[in-house]
Amino acid sequence: MLQKTPTGTWLPAWVPESTMTLSVLLILCSMVQSATGGYDGSMLNGLNILPSYLNYFNLNAATTGLNTASVFIGGFFGPIVSGVIADQLGRRPAIFWGSALTLVGILLQTAAQNIAMFVVARIVLGFGSAISGIAGGVYLSETFSSKYRAWGVGLLNDFY
Template sequence: MLQRTATGTWMPAWVPESTLTLSILLLICSMVQSATNGYDGSMLNGVNMLPAYTDYFTLNSVTKGLNTASVSIGGFFGPLVSGVIADRIGRRPAVFWGSIVTLVGVLLQTAAQNIAMFVVARVVLGLGSAVSGIAGGVYLSETFSSRWRAWGAGLLNDFYYRRGHLRNGPVAVNLGLARALLDPGDLLAPLYLHFALHCSPESPRWLVNQGYLEEARTVVAQTNSNGNLSDPVTLAVYKEIVDTITWEKTERRSMKTMEILKNPVTRKRLLVGMSAGPFSCIAGNVIASYYLAQSSTRPELLGRMTNLKL
């Protein structure tokens, strides 16, 4: 049974009455974004070894690296604006518009006629994925049921690797993508999010910050106690959110960019958070994700692939 819920934004929501059903939906909705990034890396790994792709763009080592790394250019600029976007328009709309940008990037990549168009498409794809991915992570941590929040947030990044495993399975899929760079994984993920977001409530923390107190209380009840507004857990979680945001506003702890850089504690936290990305990459997983198949493919196998009719 679905219940119409106010969201404080232009996006309506019809939320399941069951907390368990809603938690599963929220988890899937947020994890899809993390999984999409793993899917893209595995897709390029397979396509990079196919002559139908390398010969079409007349790629050398430099241009092949540029094609592959261009998604990280958008992925670099996306986090710089995703927080501001999510705070101003809401978590769900931020995920929605990020998915729209991702779809545009996928379609441009499909229609790419030359290296420049392909690189631009990959930059747009990386930008959209970063915006929706970061907003999705924040949305999950703020909205997921307090009983399972740590477990759910842990699974969020874990699905980066699960999607890569699924993508590496069928070799025939890589061959089919040799002439059509429209990857169904990159396409279906944003489409699924557009459906799932309409069955999910807005973040209660964002609602309280915008002054929608009753709407936030309803969301807390939906995500913790099957919609029971008088449940002790609902009252405790709601009071904690209200008290925290009230304190932040009273003490002017809005964490704007300059405040983060001025405060030594926040600078330390920023450096700790930033360290995860570089340290995860220097392990060699990025190189393996994108170029392992090319370096390990036998010449006679490439010859057979050249003669395939796709």
């Protein structure tokens, strides 16, 4: 079903033998990428109404807004460098490193002891999500077979 093919980089490719299998795998990956972005936003909205969260960080209206908006600060800076990263490293490594940065942001956010650490973690998370999201969209449009391309790329953000 999958064949290992050399890519000339440290990241090997496992290429499906049929384009239908490739399309299904790409759809699943895009669904996961979109759903995790939507889940993060929903999770933080849910946290903002919990008294234990508000009391732990001693949040007021301004710091609650900063905690919520900080992911978009990282999301602002991510697209500035994502094109260069995807062009120089390749689409798949850009998705990999963006996802790794997102995981670092999640770990920092989970371990946050104060507002500053939480905000920095959200910025890192937004930066990594922007890099993987932008490289993912380009990668999908480049790798989908032409028969399913419009349908597959159209599903990229439908699961948000």
